[in-house]
Amino acid sequence: MMSRIVQQTARVVFPLAALFSFYVIIHGHLTPGGGFQGGVILASAVALVLVAYGHKKIKSYRPTLKMMFSLFSFTMILYFSSHFLHHSLEQWIPLAQAPGRNVGELFSAGGIPLMSFFVGLEVMIGLVIILILVRRAN
């Protein structure tokens, strides 16, 4: 729990930071950044909210440890499957040269944006889990 100024600032900053993190993740194959960086941006936004409001205010949704672990494992499996999909298909299908896959567009580069997205999801969820647990502990 911090002062009202910090709370209102967090209220303004959080959606902007979330939007920016999704932009960084989705444009991972076009602009600097990628999955890891975008996930860390959203985790820092969540850290700002946790610092500003404290854990007692956000009591309405209390995920259990089992839920956290299963969600995180699910994103891990998603990333692994996208990795093997990309690296097994790229031997047979030249994804970059397929029709409609122009370099520089949002939907290009084969499986790289998919892997970037899932890595971003995994980093985001993992760091948010750590933040929530550490905040809950004290």
Add this chain to the structure above:
Amino acid sequence: MKSFVAGMIVLILFAFFAVVAMQLHPLGYPQATEMDDYFISNAQEETGANNVVAAVVFDYRGFDTMGEATVLFAAVTSVLMIFWGRS
């Protein structure tokens, strides 16, 4: 005596590292550029990604990135393990 020896060790180490830092290769002029040139000239054609770093991270050394994801998984799982019995 002890502080004198400690000071001498610190001075010798400082001189050693200073000499090494003076003789470092200048930044921005790598000695072996074959791989960098290959990535810069071929990454866009081969992977279709504009971002060469993303192409290297997710395509050329994709297994390394998979290992990084596994390290993150192990870290978060160990934190969960610490908190498992408490709440």
